[in-house]
Structures are given as structure tokens and as C-alpha cells.
Amino acid sequence: TLTFSASRSSALVGPAIGGLAIAGPGVAAPFFLNAASFLVLMAAVVLMREVAPRTSAAGSSFRRELVEGLRHILGAPLLSGLLKLEIVFGVFQMNAVMITIIGRDVLGVGPEGLGGLLSAPALGSLAGITGLLILGPTGRQGRFIVACQLSYAAALILFAASNVYVLS
Numbered sequence: 385t386l387t388f389s390a391s392r393s394s395a396l397v398g399p400a401i402g403g404l405a406i407a408g409p410g411v412a413a414p415f416f417l418n419a420a421s422f423l424v425l426m427a428a429v430v431l432m433r434e435v436a437p438r439t440s441a442a443g444s445s446f447r448r449e450l451v452e453g454l455r456h457i458l459g460a461p462l463l464s465g466l467l468k469l470e471i472v473f474g475v476f477q478m479n480a481v482m483i484t485i486i487g488r489d490v491l492g493v494g495p496e497g498l499g500g501l502l503s504a505p506a507l508g509s510l511a512g513i514t515g516l517l518i519l520g521p522t523g524r525q526g527r528f529i530v531a532c533q534l535s536y537a538a539a540l541i542l543f544a545a546s547n548v549y550v551l552s
Contacts, residue, residue, distance in 0.1 A: 392506045392509040392510045392513065393506070393510065395503070395505070395506035395509070396503045396506035396507055396510065397503070398503075399498075399499045399500075399501075399502035399503045399506075400499040400500060400502075400503045401414075401417065401499070402414040402417070402495075402499055402502075403494075403495040403496045403497070403498050403499020403500065403502075404495070404496060404499060405417055406495035406499075407494060407495040407496050462526045465526070466526065466529055469529075469530065469533050473533055473536065473537075477505075477536075477540075480502060483498070483501050483502055484498060484502075486501075486543075486552070487501045487552075490547055491547065491548075491549045491552055493549055497549055500549075501549075501552060508532075508535075508536065508539070512529075512532045515528060515532070516528060516529075
């Protein structure tokens with residue numbers, strides 16, 4: 385959960401900062417900011433203390449563990465269904481190129497507006513993970529995830545039909 389939250393938070397903040405950087409200093413600014421962020425991460429890795437290597441079970445291999453994991457997922461109806469939903473939504477989700485074209489040609493926004501549009505899906509993801517954390521380990525998590533996927537599909541339909549930036 386922590387890794388996912390950090391990933392979605394960076395996907396929320398990154399495009400917004402990138403849009404402001406393009407609007408201010410220029411197109412090269414986000415690349416310099418990205419390079420600086422990698423320097424910070426590399427420094428953090430260098431400062432890490434020694435981490436004990438993970439020991440694998442006797443006779444295990446990557447292929448065997450992968451097959452075992454897939455069997456587990458496909459054998460559990462809820463996990464299997466959620467994985468299939470994720471594959472469908474992963475293939476048909478709105479991508480950054482389409483959002484950029486819609487932002488420029490339909491909504492008429494500049495870099496700042498584009499940063500907001502590109503940050504919006506991450507905001508929805510953070511709302512979803514927050515909802516899952518609030519629900520806790522109950523039997524309703526699967527239903528909540530399906531409701532979130534359906535909400536995402538409805539939001540994509542609204543986005544496709546909209547020509548108003550705030551609604552988009």
C-alpha cells in the first residue's frame with residue numbers, strides 16, 4: 385500500500401510540476417527536474433545500509449514461482465476476476481498522448497492545464513486506495529474495486545464528451 389501510494393502521489397504531483405515548469409522556464413525544465421530527482425534517489429541508495437539478500441527456498445526458480453503465483457491467482461475467483469478487469473482497463477485506459485491531444489485541441493489548455501489533466505487519474509487512484517484502507521479487510525473490497533472500475537469507465541465517457549476543462 386505504501387509503495388502504491390508513493391507511486392500514485394508522484395503521478396499526481398509530477399505532471400502538475402512539469403506543466404508549471406514548461407509554462408515558466410521552458411520545455412527543458414522538466415527534464416532537468418527529473419534528472420535532479422534521480423540524483424537524489426541515487427544518493428539515497430548510496431546512503432542505504434547493507435540489506436540482507438533474500439534467500440529462496442530449495443529447488444525454487446523464477447519460472448516455478450511465477451507459475452505457482454499464476455495458478456494461485458487463476459484458482460481464486462476474486463483475484464482472477466480482478467486481474468481480468470485490470471487487463472481490460474489497462475488496455476483501454478486513456479493514455480498521456482490522448483490526454484495531451486484532447487487538452488490542446490478540444491479543451492484549448494496550455495502546459496498548466498495539461499499538468500492538471502495528467503494528474504487527475506492519480507488523484508482518482510489515491511481516492512480508491514484510501515477507500516480500500518478505510519474499508520479494511522472485509523468481504524466488500526472486491527465490490528468496491530469493481531465500483532471504482534465502473535466509476536473510471538463513466539469518468540472516461542464524461543471526459544470524451546466534455547469540452548469544459550474543469551469537468552474534464
